[in-house]
Every structure is written in C-alpha cells, then in structure tokens.
Amino acid sequence: MNDTQLLRYSRHILLDEVGVEGQDKLLASHALVVGAGGLGSPVALYLGSAGVGRITMVDDDRVDTTNLQRQIAHNLSRVGEFKAQSVQQSIAAINPDVEVVPIMRRADAALLDELVRQADVVLDCSDNFATRHALNRACVKHRKPLVSGAAIRFDGQVAVYDLRQAASPCYACVFPESEEFEETRCATMGVFAPLVGIIGSIQAAEALKLLCSVGQPLTGRLLMLDGRSMEWSEMRTARDARCSVCGQH
Numbered sequence: 001m002n003d004t005q006l007l008r009y010s011r012h013i014l015l016d017e018v019g020v021e022g023q024d025k026l027l028a029s030h031a032l033v034v035g036a037g038g039l040g041s042p043v044a045l046y047l048g049s050a051g052v053g054r055i056t057m058v059d060d061d062r063v064d065t066t067n068l069q070r071q072i073a074h075n076l077s078r079v080g081e082f083k084a085q086s087v088q089q090s091i092a093a094i095n096p097d098v099e100v101v102p103i104m105r106r107a108d109a110a111l112l113d114e115l116v117r118q119a120d121v122v123l124d125c126s127d128n129f130a131t132r133h134a135l136n137r138a139c140v141k142h143r144k145p146l147v148s149g150a151a152i153r154f155d156g157q158v159a160v161y162d163l164r165q166a167a168s169p170c171y172a173c174v175f176p177e178s179e180e181f182e183e184t185r186c187a188t189m190g191v192f193a194p195l196v197g198i199i200g201s202i203q204a205a206e207a208l209k210l211l212c213s214v215g216q217p218l219t220g221r222l223l224m225l226d227g228r229s230m231e232w233s234e235m236r237t238a239r240d241a242r243c244s245v246c247g248q249h
Helices: 003-008 019-027 040-050 065-069 083-094 109-118 129-142 193-212
Strands: 030-034 054-058 099-103 121-124 146-152 155-161 221-226 231-236
Touching (some): 030 040, 040 054, 040 083, 129 146
Antiparallel strands (some): 146 155
C-alpha cells in the first residue's frame, strides 16, 4: 500500500483482526456482485469503500424512478442509464482506485459459469429464483463462497453457502428448485426502503470477513429479520446429501 491507501484504510488497519495484511487481501480480491438494485447498491458501495480491488457488477436493467426509493447507488440524473454503470460511477466517486467492471447482460448460466470461476467471493443480490439457482450451481461447481441476501415487504434474510466447508449446504439444499413456486417481486408486493440497506450491509460484511479470513461467517446459518418488530431469528441449515446440485460433490 502507498501512503494515500494507508490513510484511506487506516480505520481497517487499526483493527487487530484486519491490519495491513487483511487490507492487502482486500486490495488483491475480486468480488462478483449479481444485481445492482436494492441489495446490490449497499453491497457495492461498502465493498468499494472498503477497498476490494476488483468488483464485477452484473445487471441488464436500467435505472427507473421507482428504484430511487431504496436503491441508494443511483440518483435522479441517471434515470435511464444501466444500473451496473451507475454503480460504477458511484464507487468511483468514493474510491477511484477500485476497478469496477460493469456487465450489462442477463445473468444466464453460461455467463455466470465464466464469471464465478474468476471471482474470490460471490454476492447474490438478484431478485428471482432462476438467477439464484444458476448462480448457486456455478458456485458449487467452482467451489466459491456465495453470500446470499433477499428482501421483500418487511422481511429479509441472509446466509453464506461455502462448499469449501464439508458441512456447508448450498443454496439448493435450503431452497430446492420447484416449478410450483410462485415468485414474489417488490414491484407488486412492495419493500420497506431501509430493509435492503440492512440486508445488503450484512452481505457486504460477510464478504469482507470471508476475504480477510476474519471472524465466523454465516455458513450453515440462515439469519432472518422481521422489520416490523425489528426482531432477528436464526435457523441452522444442514447439507442435504440428496441435493441435486451439491449432493454428487
């Protein structure tokens, strides 16, 4: 690190658990963020401000006025722009040293397989189960830690799935694919604005912990928030030996 970086990241360096060595790990790391909306906004801003060296943002959607209620990486002047590029501009305004790679494409299985292979940590900030399951399959295949978040109405959840740990489930162990499942979206159900900030911030924290090898990650634990009462609950999750995705691994 140069003198400017030592000053910028001094509050991380002062932490015994992080220090210079941990900050150097962050600077050399590559995070893949799928989704640049409500969850992806705080995730990207915190990863960028913390000094994660390379952040790949995947989202084919454009900024809409209805996004601005909760998607804090965007602003009114960027309505109509691609969200991934808007996030790139927001991070550059905070920390221009971070390399942000915007990808304005639908996150299909082929693209995710390529991108996950290159990343050190993967953050699922998407809003549909098809993308979540495709991303999970790629993470299982390439043994990459997946930090998954979700938020709708006043309810949020976050978990870490890391197949590098023998007992860790994958996303499909906890949420198996089902053709009968009915998707719920914030466009029709609504979402409490700060909720995505709370869940996204936890996702960013878990990713930074994984990259620095700090603390105990949320592996094997599903953390759930009821925003109405601001009560947290936790459910222990186990690997399913019959899982169609990770069972054969």
